[in-house]
Amino acid sequence: MSPSARRRQEAGGKTRPGSPRHFLRLDDLGSGEVETLLERAVALKAYRRTGVDHANLIRRVLGMIFEKPSTRTRVSFEAGIYQLGGHGMFLSPDDLQLGRGEPIGDTAEVVSRMVDGVMIRTFGHHRVEAFAAASYVPVINGLTDSYHPCQVLTDLFTWYEQRGSISGRTVAWIGDGNNMAHSWIKAAVLLGFELRLACPEGFEPDPAILEGGASHATVMRDPRAAAQGADIVTTDVWASMGQEAESDDRERAFGAYQVDSDLMAAAKPDALFMHCLPAHRGEEVTAEVLDGPQSVVWEEAENRMHAQKALMEMLLA
Structure with missing residues (x-):
C-alpha cells in the first residue's frame, strides 16, 4: 500500500469506501446522469421560487478555493449550499498556505479532512486534478484554463x-x-x-x-x-x-x-x-x-x- 493510500485508510472520520466522486470535466458524468441532474435542477428551481424547503445537505460544508476571482461562481455556490442547508467557506490564496508555496496535494490532505466537498476555481487544470487526487471528499471544478464544466x-x-x-x-x-x-x-x-x-x-x-x-x-x-x-x-x-x-x-x-x-x-x-x-x-x-x-x-x-x-x-x- 502506498503512503498516500495508507494515509487515506487511517484518516479519522474521513475514510471513504473507494475514491470520492469528483466533477472535473463534464464527461465525469454519464449522459443519463446529466439528464437526471437537469430534471433535478428544474425541481430545485421550482422549490426555490415557491418556498418549498429543500435543505438536503444540512451541516455539510463546502470549501470554496478561489485562485481566480468570480462573481457568478462564488455567489451561486455560496447561496446554493446555504439553501441546501449547508455552509460555504470562501478561501482565497491569501487565506491558505497555497499562497506561500505549500504543495497543492498537502493542502488537499488537510482541507478535505475538515469539509464535505471542495470547489476550486484556478488556472492550470493540473491543479484541480492534483487536489482531487489527494482529496478525501468530492472535488468540483469551478473553472480551469482547460474546462468550465459547471x-x-x-x-x-x-x-x-x-x-x-x-x-x-x-x-x-x-x-x-x-x-x-x-x-x-x-x-x-x-x-x-x-x-x-x-x-x-x-x-x-x-x-x-x-x-x-x-x-x-x-x-x-x-x-x-x-x-x-x-x-x-x-x-x-x-x-x-x-x-x-x-x-x-x-x-x-x-x-x-x-x-x-x-x-x-x-x-x-x-x-x-x-x-x-x-x-x-x-x-x-x-x-x-x-x-x-x-x-x-x-x-x-x-x-x-x-x-x-x-x-x-x-x-x-
Whole structure:
C-alpha cells in the first residue's frame, strides 16, 4: 500500500469506501446522469421560487478555493449550499498556505479532512486534478484554463427547461477555442448534438480535445456558416482572465467574430443566445443581441445556482 493510500485508510472520520466522486470535466458524468441532474435542477428551481424547503445537505460544508476571482461562481455556490442547508467557506490564496508555496496535494490532505466537498476555481487544470487526487471528499471544478464544466452544465439546463432534450440539435460556438469550447465539445459527444466552432486561425480548441470530439464537433472559419440553422448561438469574451496583455491582438483577430443581429438571423428564428458572462457589449456581442429577446443570459446566470445545487446534492449527500 502506498503512503498516500495508507494515509487515506487511517484518516479519522474521513475514510471513504473507494475514491470520492469528483466533477472535473463534464464527461465525469454519464449522459443519463446529466439528464437526471437537469430534471433535478428544474425541481430545485421550482422549490426555490415557491418556498418549498429543500435543505438536503444540512451541516455539510463546502470549501470554496478561489485562485481566480468570480462573481457568478462564488455567489451561486455560496447561496446554493446555504439553501441546501449547508455552509460555504470562501478561501482565497491569501487565506491558505497555497499562497506561500505549500504543495497543492498537502493542502488537499488537510482541507478535505475538515469539509464535505471542495470547489476550486484556478488556472492550470493540473491543479484541480492534483487536489482531487489527494482529496478525501468530492472535488468540483469551478473553472480551469482547460474546462468550465459547471457553466456548460448550466447552459444545458437553460436549454432543457425551455426546449427539452438537446440531442440532435445544433450549437454554434463563436470565438475562442477556450475552456468553454472544450466543455461544449465534451457535451456534444456525451449528449449527441452537433457543435460548430467558428474560431479564427490560431485560436482553435486543443487538438487532443478536438480529436476526441471529432464525431460531433467541427471547426469552421466563417461564423455565419457556423450559425446557419443553429438552435443555440453562444460566445465568450475575446480575452479571458489572465490574457489581458493580449487584448489588442485578440481584438484584431476576433473582429469578424462578433455576434450581432445579422449573425443571429442566420440561426433558427427561435434560436437562443447564450453567454457565460461577464460580457463586453460592442466586442464579442452587440448590446442589441445581449439584451434582446433571444438572449437567455440572465436566466443562465441564475441557473448556475440551481444546476450546481443538483450537482452538490449528487456528490455530497
